[in-house]
Amino acid sequence: xxTPARLASAAALIADPARAAMLQALMAGEALTAGxxxxxxxxxxxTASAHLxxxxxxxxxxxxxxxRHRWFRIASEDVAAIxxxxxxxxEATRPARRWPHGEALHxxxxxxxxxxxxxGVALHEGLVSRGVLRPAPGGWETTAAGDALLERxxxxxxxxxxxxxxxxxCMDWSERRPHLGGGLARAICTLYLARGWVRRQPGEGLAxxxxxxxxxxxxxxxxxxxxxxxxxxA
Amino acid sequence: xxTPARLASAAALIADPARAAMLQALMAGEALTAGxxxxxxxxxxxTASAHLxxxxxxxxxxxxxxxRHRWFRIASEDVAAIxxxxxxxxEATRPARRWPHGEALHxxxxxxxxxxxxxGVALHEGLVSRGVLRPAPGGWETTAAGDALLERxxxxxxxxxxxxxxxxxCMDWSERRPHLGGGLARAICTLYLARGWVRRQPGEGLAxxxxxxxxxxxxxxxxxxxxxxxxxxA
DNA sequence: TCTTCATTTCCGGCGGCGGCGAAGCACCGC
DNA sequence: GCGGTGCTTCGCCGCCGCCGGAAATGAAGA
Numbered sequence: 007x008x009t010p011a012r013l014a015s016a017a018a019l020i021a022d023p024a025r026a027a028m029l030q031a032l033m034a035g036e037a038l039t040a041g042x043x044x045x046x047x048x049x050x051x052x053t054a055s056a057h058l059x060x061x062x063x064x065x066x067x068x069x070x071x072x073x074r075h076r077w078f079r080i081a082s083e084d085v086a087a088i089x090x091x092x093x094x095x096x097e098a099t100r101p102a103r104r105w106p107h108g109e110a111l112h113x114x115x116x117x118x119x120x121x122x123x124x125x126g127v128a129l130h131e132g133l134v135s136r137g138v139l140r141p142a143p144g145g146w147e148t149t150a151a152g153d154a155l156l157e158r159x160x161x162x163x164x165x166x167x168x169x170x171x172x173x174x175x176c177m178d179w180s181e182r183r184p185h186l187g188g189g190l191a192r193a194i195c196t197l198y199l200a201r202g203w204v205r206r207q208p209g210e211g212l213a214x215x216x217x218x219x220x221x222x223x224x225x226x227x228x229x230x231x232x233x234x235x236x237x238x239x240a
Numbered sequence: 241x242x243t244p245a246r247l248a249s250a251a252a253l254i255a256d257p258a259r260a261a262m263l264q265a266l267m268a269g270e271a272l273t274a275g276x277x278x279x280x281x282x283x284x285x286x287t288a289s290a291h292l293x294x295x296x297x298x299x300x301x302x303x304x305x306x307x308r309h310r311w312f313r314i315a316s317e318d319v320a321a322i323x324x325x326x327x328x329x330x331e332a333t334r335p336a337r338r339w340p341h342g343e344a345l346h347x348x349x350x351x352x353x354x355x356x357x358x359x360g361v362a363l364h365e366g367l368v369s370r371g372v373l374r375p376a377p378g379g380w381e382t383t384a385a386g387d388a389l390l391e392r393x394x395x396x397x398x399x400x401x402x403x404x405x406x407x408x409x410c411m412d413w414s415e416r417r418p419h420l421g422g423g424l425a426r427a428i429c430t431l432y433l434a435r436g437w438v439r440r441q442p443g444e445g446l447a448x449x450x451x452x453x454x455x456x457x458x459x460x461x462x463x464x465x466x467x468x469x470x471x472x473x474a
Numbered sequence: 475t476c477t478t479c480a481t482t483t484c485c486g487g488c489g490g491c492g493g494c495g496a497a498g499c500a501c502c503g504c
Numbered sequence: 505g506c507g508g509t510g511c512t513t514c515g516c517c518g519c520c521g522c523c524g525g526a527a528a529t530g531a532a533g534a
Binding site for chain 1: 243244245246247248249250251252253254255256257259260261263264281298299300318319321322323325326327328329330332333365368369373374375377378379380408409411416417418445446
């Protein structure tokens with residue numbers, strides 16, 4: 007197979023509305039069953055099964071069979087980053103059109119397993135400008151002072167370091183600037199959800215990705231990293 | 241139109257082999273005419289015309305009409321970065337398969353208007369570890385010492401600063417680590433080609449993206465940035 | 475003005491892919 | 505063991521999108 011054909015077939019996996027809907031739902035970071043994904047995309051289970059086989063075969067999603075359920079999730083942070091940047095392309099072509107949750111998604115959402123949107127970008131900037139992170143080959147590393155601050159907050163740095171990448175940039179489609187990805191970003195997001203500093207919104211499909219900082223969360227963001235979020239929402 | 245459909249239609253623009261081939265050819269950074277792109281993709285001019293209209297309409301390529309020719313180029317560095325990362329997805333799914341110029345493309349190529357591959361990644365690392373660049377919100381900025389070094393080499397920093405982004409990360413599909421993008425990366429690439437420090441290889445389509453450092457270029461890379469390239473090639 | 479050439483528009487044809495339902499398979503609980 | 509449930513396989517249908525050729529358009533050159 008020649009190279010252009012391979013680029014095309016990789017894109018073709020995302021180019022179907024039903025598959026795109028399933029990928030969007032999975033971008034919330036949680037694993038979902040085949041049935042849930044079929045409902046979320048509005049197609050018959052048999053059709054969804056074929057789509058999921060294609061996505062798995064193409065390396066976009068990973069499966070975990072458990073009993074009579076099959077749980078699907080985004081295969082890797084690389085895949086998540088690619089989907090995130092492709093949404094930027096979709097956004098750029100028709101910037102005027104507003105969709106449900108549009109403004110809320112811009113404000114704060116998850117990107118697979120970490121925080122994105124204005125919240126994610128501001129957090130990234132705060133971590134750098136406060137000297138928690140400094141650049142390293144292929145991404146970022148923590149300073150000694152940064153380690154101390156993160157551990158005081160309760161971030162699981164050991165888990166973060168076990169990831170394939172510790173901290174790297176992930177292009178944010180709504181802000182068109184990078185937010186933080188990698189193991190550290192996941193650990194921070196996990197902590198924020200566990201402590202109730204940000205809360206997931208109810209919903210299905212794309213709405214699964216919505217989060218909102220609680221008052222307590224806003225205070226932590228401001229005091230620890232100097233992140234100030236304007237209070238308006240959709 | 242709902243969001244999954246928009247993600248899908250953005251991906252669909254890349255999901256056709258003929259369009260993918262044209263985009264690959266344009267990723268060399270130069271503008272090409274509709275006829276050249278038709279030949280490069282192996283399709284009739286009429287078919288190519290329809291494809292190019294779709295790509296233009298979708299914001300992936302930009303047109304410049306001059307006389308009876310129409311010159312097409314990649315629309316922006318964002319688009320180039322997305323195509324580059326999608327190639328990583330194509331690469332990841334079938335890593336074993338080798339294509340023409342495979343190893344040479346991994347070693348050194350252009351990504352739209354800047355350097356990529358092992359050369360591009362090593363250059364990025366060299367710039368950071370030598371203290372030429374330091375992190376800034378949304379990307380990188382030069383240090384005072386860095387400015388002096390780059391100007392001594394002949395890099396057009398004024399032109400670089402006029403770009404929408406001065407210096408940012410661009411995910412390298414073959415190395416799976418970022419190389420440098422933005423105005424600075426373009427200025428450096430332009431200088432290297434003008435001075436004959438790297439040379440384009442002859443060819444068409446994907447091969448347009450191939451470059452190779454000359455002996456003089458290897459010396460400059462080593463002395464200025466500490467970049468040492470292993471000499472093997474395909 | 476007439477010719478030439480790059481590009482576009484229109485058209486008919488066709489292949490491929492997504493869609494569903496029915497049947498088959500695997501696993502769980504009773 | 506037996507029904508219920510989640511998922512997959514199979515077969516078939518309909519439609520969308522890609523294709524090239526012929527004719528039209530528009531700009532360059534003689």
